[in-house]
Amino acid sequence: MAMTTLFFDEVLRTPAGPDAVRNIRVHLLERALGAGVDESEAWKMAAVADELVSNMEEHGNAKWVRVQAELPQGKDPLRLRLKDNSSGFNLVLATAEANPPTGDNDRGLGMWLIRQATRSLRQQRTAKGETETILEF
Numbered sequence: 001m002a003m004t005t006l007f008f009d010e011v012l013r014t015p016a017g018p019d020a021v022r023n024i025r026v027h028l029l030e031r032a033l034g035a036g037v038d039e040s041e042a043w044k045m046a047a048v049a050d051e052l053v054s055n056m057e058e059h060g061n062a063k064w065v066r067v068q069a070e071l072p073q074g075k076d077p078l079r080l081r082l083k084d085n086s087s088g089f090n091l092v093l094a095t096a097e098a099n100p101p102t103g104d105n106d107r108g109l110g111m112w113l114i115r116q117a118t119r120s121l122r123q124q125r126t127a128k129g130e131t132e133t134i135l136e137f
Helices: 018-034 039-059 091-097 109-117
Strands: 004-013 064-072 079-084 120-125 131-136
Touching (some): 091 120
């Protein structure tokens, strides 16, 4: 297993509001670019983090969300981890069922975009009962 460098680690207390969510996206993008992440991949990661944190803020009952980003050494993919203390939802199923935009309804657009932007995603419950979502770019 190749080594990784953690270049982003922030905790958002909820409810925090749209400005705090936007700050997560901006800080993640800045730190990704500063860490040498390809600009296209940095934007994808920041957009996905924004969508997921926004959904957790809007729909979840989490008291906090932790966002971490890892830069691999070698050929391993860029990785984004989100942990929260909500009951969670099945992100894998939600993205698999999300339909491409049609113009008639934008429901599920964020999940569809996440599926398009990531190589893989998985979700698990930690020993502490937290939901951990891991996305690779």
